[in-house]
Amino acid sequence: MPDQVTQTRQRIRELLVEMHGPDSFVRNVSDTVSLRQQGLSSAALVSLLVRMEDAFGFEWDDDIQPEVLRSISSLADHVVALRV
Amino acid sequence: MTAVLGTPTAVTPEASIRWCPVPPPYGPREQSEAGRQAAAAALAAAGSAVRAVPRATGGRPDFPRGYPGSIAHTDRMAVAAVVPGAAGVGVDIEDAAVTERMARFVLNDRERRTLLAPAGRHSPVELFSAKEAAFKALAGTVVADGLLFWRIGLVRSDAGLVASFGGLSMPVWVCSEAGSSFALAVRRYGTEEPEGNGRSTADGGSGEQ
Numbered sequence: 001m002p003d004q005v006t007q008t009r010q011r012i013r014e015l016l017v018e019m020h021g022p023d024s025f026v027r028n029v030s031d032t033v034s035l036r037q038q039g040l041s042s043a044a045l046v047s048l049l050v051r052m053e054d055a056f057g058f059e060w061d062d063d064i065q066p067e068v069l070r071s072i073s074s075l076a077d078h079v080v081a082l083r084v
Numbered sequence: 085m086t087a088v089l090g091t092p093t094a095v096t097p098e099a100s101i102r103w104c105p106v107p108p109p110y111g112p113r114e115q116s117e118a119g120r121q122a123a124a125a126a127l128a129a130a131g132s133a134v135r136a137v138p139r140a141t142g143g144r145p146d147f148p149r150g151y152p153g154s155i156a157h158t159d160r161m162a163v164a165a166v167v168p169g170a171a172g173v174g175v176d177i178e179d180a181a182v183t184e185r186m187a188r189f190v191l192n193d194r195e196r197r198t199l200l201a202p203a204g205r206h207s208p209v210e211l212f213s214a215k216e217a218a219f220k221a222l223a224g225t226v227v228a229d230g231l232l233f234w235r236i237g238l239v240r241s242d243a244g245l246v247a248s249f250g251g252l253s254m255p256v257w258v259c260s261e262a263g264s265s266f267a268l269a270v271r272r273y274g275t276e277e278p279e280g281n282g283r284s285t286a287d288g289g290s291g292e293q
Contacts, residue, residue: 050185064232066231069232
């Protein structure tokens, strides 16, 4: 499980780099910090969520809680929980 | 780059809207400063003696009492809107591409069918921007707690669009040019929807994929 979480966080980080480039805020952002507070726009958030569906093979539920979308860590935890 | 867009047709006459370009190197600090300058200009145009807009808890701009407003920016352009006497104001500008997948994520079936071409006259980026502006105009209300912007519902109206969520509704004016979109939402006091007409989380949106 810890490996799954680590790998998932890394994949989400790669998706963010694909979107924003290696020299963007992604390079220094920690796994637990709020992505919105680091400057991730609404459009970028939605783009990330769509890319995650493709990367991890799932669909977001309509009733997803906002806390899940807060950080790389919370996003990864959600993906891993779906696979349990 | 986001151009200075025209004021949407039939926008509420009390609105003061001002633009300010973001100077190089176009970073977060420059974007924030341009937003504050746009807000000061909009406040001046609205007649406010107070022109400063400090950050409130959570980072939201704290407009002077009686002069509610909102700020938005891209990396090249900032805009602010002030509407004296409004209950809430939200403004948004978007220059990011809104792909078909993204549109399906933020718009529900009915919104896509009735508001997008060919049945409707709006583009995906306009509707994205409209929901984001309405989200900002709901800030501070009970329904805003934990709200995701795409759960706000949109319907067509004579003047443009009406956004609603949790029993609150408001007009939204949108316009776009060369792929950039501008939206202004103005929430008035006493404009709650009749009981039973409010959109719930379940049907208000579209995390639908």
